[in-house]
Amino acid sequence: MAIAGRRVAIVGMGGAFPNCKDLEQFKQKLFAGESLIREWDEALSHGKNIRSTVSGYITAAEMDLEPIYSTLAAGYPETYIDHLGRIPDGNLSTADMGSIWSMIGSQEAIKMAGWTKQETESEETGVVIGSGGAGHVILRTAWHNFFELKRKTRIAGSHTVDRAMVYRDAANVSCLIKNKGVCEAIGSACATGLGNIGYAYRLIKFGIQDRVVAGGVEGTSLETFIGFDAMQVLSKGFAPAESSRPFDTSRNGFVCSFGCGIVALEEYEMAKARGAKILAVIDNYHNNSDGAGNMFFPSFSGQKRLWKGLISDLQIKPEVVKVHGTSTPVGDAIELLSVVDIMGESGYHISAPKSQFGHMLGAAGAVELITAILMLEKQQVLPCLNSDVLNPDQESFQKSADWDGPEKPLEAYRDLISQQLVAQEINQIVCLNYGFGGTNSAMSISKHQ
Amino acid sequence: MERQEIIDGLVEILKTVRTIDQAKLQHVTEETDFIADLNTPSTEMINIAAKAEQKFDVEFEDDDIDDLGSKVKDIVDLIISTKERG
Numbered sequence: 398m399a400i401a402g403r404r405v406a407i408v409g410m411g412g413a414f415p416n417c418k419d420l421e422q423f424k425q426k427l428f429a430g431e432s433l434i435r436e437w438d439e440a441l442s443h444g445k446n447i448r449s450t451v452s453g454y455i456t457a458a459e460m461d462l463e464p465i466y467s468t469l470a471a472g473y474p475e476t477y478i479d480h481l482g483r484i485p486d487g488n489l490s491t492a493d494m495g496s497i498w499s500m501i502g503s504q505e506a507i508k509m510a511g512w513t514k515q516e517t518e519s520e521e522t523g524v525v526i527g528s529g530g531a532g533h534v535i536l537r538t539a540w541h542n543f544f545e546l547k548r549k550t551r552i553a554g555s556h557t558v559d560r561a562m563v564y565r566d567a568a569n570v571s572c573l574i575k576n577k578g579v580c581e582a583i584g585s586a587c588a589t590g591l592g593n594i595g596y597a598y599r600l601i602k603f604g605i606q607d608r609v610v611a612g613g614v615e616g617t618s619l620e621t622f623i624g625f626d627a628m629q630v631l632s633k634g635f636a637p638a639e640s641s642r643p644f645d646t647s648r649n650g651f652v653c654s655f656g657c658g659i660v661a662l663e664e665y666e667m668a669k670a671r672g673a674k675i676l677a678v679i680d681n682y683h684n685n686s687d688g689a690g691n692m693f694f695p696s697f698s699g700q701k702r703l704w705k706g707l708i709s710d711l712q713i714k715p716e717v718v719k720v721h722g723t724s725t726p727v728g729d730a731i732e733l734l735s736v737v738d739i740m741g742e743s744g745y746h747i748s749a750p751k752s753q754f755g756h757m758l759g760a761a762g763a764v765e766l767i768t769a770i771l772m773l774e775k776q777q778v779l780p781c782l783n784s785d786v787l788n789p790d791q792e793s794f795q796k797s798a799d800w801d802g803p804e805k806p807l808e809a810y811r812d813l814i815s816q817q818l819v820a821q822e823i824n825q826i827v828c829l830n831y832g833f834g835g836t837n838s839a840m841s842i843s844k845h846q
Numbered sequence: 847m848e849r850q851e852i853i854d855g856l857v858e859i860l861k862t863v864r865t866i867d868q869a870k871l872q873h874v875t876e877e878t879d880f881i882a883d884l885n886t887p888s889t890e891m892i893n894i895a896a897k898a899e900q901k902f903d904v905e906f907e908d909d910d911i912d913d914l915g916s917k918v919k920d921i922v923d924l925i926i927s928t929k930e931r932g
Contacts, residue, residue, distance in 0.1 A: 486864040
């Protein structure tokens with residue numbers, strides 16, 4: 398259980414961001430109101446076999462990485478070269494693309510945190526990083542060679558396990574930074590990013606660790622993309638920058654994106670005592686399940702219970718609610734109404750950063766927490782791009798007899814969602830993310846006073 | 847196929863293994879130990895064996911790979927004996 402008086406500070410961050418060379422450029426582009434979504438040549442190359450062709454993707458070259466292809470199996474990236482010399486070859490040999498981004502992001506977060514080698518390698522330092530996807534070029538090539546081409550298992554080499562196992566990102570980071578504490582991965586679909594950071598928060602809050610490198614990652618993977626494409630849940634028919642349009646009446650799906658968000662968490666008093674720059678303080682984290690028996694459909698009551706658990710007996714009155722806001726027809730509507738039900742009809746802003754970079758799946762919660770930290774730092778609310786027209790009519794579920802939420806149509810809450818950057822005092826932000834399986838997660842962070 | 851020719855071919859394979867210190871490949875002999883002398887990660891041995899199969903157009907038996915020693919001469923012997931077996 399939580400130890401009274403023990404608090405958690407965010408002292409570092411890093412990662413990989415679509416169409417950006419680093420965190421600084423990510424910040425610049427976000428606050429310039431730019432979209433990071435592009436037409437994806439890999440998707441386009443499959444012609445009519447794929448519905449959606451837009452993504453916030455990241456290529457190997459954009460991360461200064463170069464794949465070395467196997468001479469044994471066509472198209473198999475045997476390992477990567479890091480042209481910036483950040484990651485040693487031995488660590489690269491056990492990593493898939495997402496794990497490499499995790500290692501780079503962790504290096505950046507630890508550097509920003511200012512942890513010493515001794516602190517980083519301590520038994521009191523943990524690593525908690527997860528990914529949403531379970532498929533990429535490593536497994537596809539290995540399986541194709543064995544099952545379809547009937548070749549020996551050794552053709553794909555000896556690294557398909559370490560480069561594809563569920564907690565590969567955490568394991569690779571741990572082997573790189575040599576921490577001696579916890580090393581685990583939490584998986585909760587699109588709540589993975591925030592879920593890992595929430596779990597890390599608890600490790601510190603409960604007195605199990607003093608420092609944790611935590612986050613979520615989703616390496617660029619057409620294998621992941623096509624699963625969602627087949628479900629017909631991806632945005633289609635808009636220009637890239639207009640594809641992600643949370644709350645807009647014409648939204649028709651999310652933009653499948655990729656990225657990595659890593660934060661360095663530290664017990665507050667320890668961070669303060671060593672004079673660390675505290676980026677934000679975590680007020681609370683809460684997660685729950687809908688309990689509705691539905692894999693996909695969001696639950697209004699589940700989200701309300703999520704808020705209740707988050708607020709608990711704490712002072713949580715955020716100026717900004719950073720929503721999941723994926724740009725799917727039902728998800729956005731339920732979420733907006735649940736936020737209004739809890740927070741009221743005015744007095745705060747809703748931020749939906751997926752409008753700028755799409756849905757990074759397992760990385761979403763972590764990268765969006767980083768955007769929240771940036772909003773605290775800049776004292777500006779990011780714009781919700783493309784939320785041009787909100788539904789003037791009630792949603793169909795609002796008309797059902799058992800609906801007990803707000804009765805007004807989404808249009809009534811237009812003022813909560815700005816399409817322009819808003820400069821204002823921001824002391825607290827609540828971050829929300831949800832995932833398949835009816836899992837919900839929420840974290841409240843505050844500006845360090 | 848001469849033994850030195852096989853060793854030269856193995857060195858070419860080792861040059862593609864980025865976890866091996868390339869400077870140590872200057873003086874590879876039959877007595878060079880992949881693990882003790884070249885610090886080759888043990889997990890890379892199967893990759894080297896698979897690439898040797900491709901380079902020298904042979905197919906090793908799984909048992910022979912399991913029993914393979916860690917010196918260069920061990921894999922040279924295996925390549926020659928496998929070729930002789932046809």
